Amino acid sequence: MKNIVIGQYLPGTGFFYRLDPRTKIIAVIFLMVAVFLLDTILQVSIAFVAAIVFMILGNISVRRVANGLKPLFVLLIFTFVFQIFFNRAGTLLWQDDLVFSLASISAVVAWTILWRLATRFRRFRGILFILWVAGVYLALAYLPYGPAFAPVSFEIYQKGVEMSVFVVIRLMIVIALSTILTLTTKPTDLTQGLESLMRPLKKIGINSDDFALIISISLRYIPTILDEANKIMLAQASRGADFNEGKLLAKVKQIISLLIPMFIIAFKRSEDLADAMESRNFVPGKPRTRIHELAYGGADLITAVFTVVVFAGAIILKVLP
């Protein structure tokens, strides 16, 4: 429970830390759009290498950013596989007939059972999964067939491979950009930046002050609530609640024993917070001063120029040919 990192901010010094949050937010948005304007593998690869170089120059651990990619790993794999299977343009690179027959299907079933049994060795789960996929493919493609249903043609085209690499790199750049933003900006600065950027929206009735307050209070309470959840879990475990084992119905009951105290405590905490804010004379909607005022500096100018150049470059590359 304690390992969950919310708001990935890592204290540090370096170029990206000196930037005004507003500059960072706008730059990230424009750079993302620029990345989506790129067309060829070569272009996105250069952008990718450039992103890594900037990370190193800005004193950001590349491994840390790579960790940010981890939760989206499934999405990346899914995109890759989707592209490789369904993009059928260019020259044919590989072709197999996948045959669904009694023999091959029973082989697949047996192989799956074997795989499920083997997943007890949690350490090798990744390798086992790849082995399973390979085994299923081999069984469908090469097993001696008995009476068979219509074969499905499995084809990989050149364009499919290219597009899958292209899309994955592009996604990785986009995720890396947003990770740099959250890694180098305090959540409070981020909200203050958003608030400042959204101020013009006041004219159409969206109050950016309220919005910023909501975000900063939620961020502030995530660790507190997690801590409370942990305590509740221990208290219920002390009464024999087991959150991992048991039948579905028992499990639901255990989770209810967690959720109800959770809600009660959260409501009580928010009431206390409201009282504390009011007793310190907080009036919703009234203008407020701040300890740290946002201010632009030299680094912001450099970033702005860089972003404009990259954005213009991407548009030119898109329009030229």
Add this chain to the structure above:
Amino acid sequence: MGIRFRSVSFSYPGFGKGFYEALRNITLNIATTGEFIALVGQTGSGKSTLAQHMNALVFPTSGSVEIFGKTITPKRDKKIKYNDLRRKVGLVFQFPEYQLFEETVEKDIMFGPLNFKIPEEKAREMAKTALQLVGLGPQYLTRNPLNLSGGEKKRVSIAGILAMNPDMLVLDEPTSGLDPYGKKAMMDLFRSIRERTDKTIIVITHDMDLVYEYMDRVLVLDNGALVFDGEPDRLFRQTDLENLHLDHPATIKVLRTVSEQLGIALDVYQKDVVGAVRELRKAVRP
């Protein structure tokens, strides 16, 4: 048997690379029967963390804890049924808000016994008995636990553990938030449980009066280290209590002041009010 701590240390993961050392090298033996132990120390000294080691809720970072013959090490052992240990060593948390969740007090007290596969009829019976033990009448069985007063919630949460019929009881500040009368009633309850069943009871508390009057052994934690383990009398006769961030019980303080101000010789180490009055009477009418 009982609980054995062997050079147990525990650290909470902290921000960045740092961590917070909550327990430092604790070695300690607690018998299954016959002990009434107070666990004291200033806020943040590791009392609750130590208590949570006693029923395997948390695992030591180094060292080992032996609970009823099962050895708890930093690594989880699949052969040990941790839930079993939690039934044997009942741990009541400080804040009842963390555990009350059912619609009725009866159902909430039954939650523990049902988790340990006790048949429903028997569990209902146990809930009734446990509620009576903590001094609440049967009319509370159908009440909503969330609408009770602070003291009543506390009692219901203790009843929830008592109903599991544990072999040992660990209570994290069971008397906090109770009025003086409630405190005394609660301590009398623990004393009567002990006298009837001889089960070991461990109580975390800040109240030195209760420690002196009721307990026969006191453990003092200071900054994660066990700095005293022995009889309360020996602890309070010690002079450097302030270094341990502890205070004397009221009886000692009052008798000592009387003795100093009026210049009468008194045996100030009296465990309760009755003893203090007897000592004063002796001095006034020899």
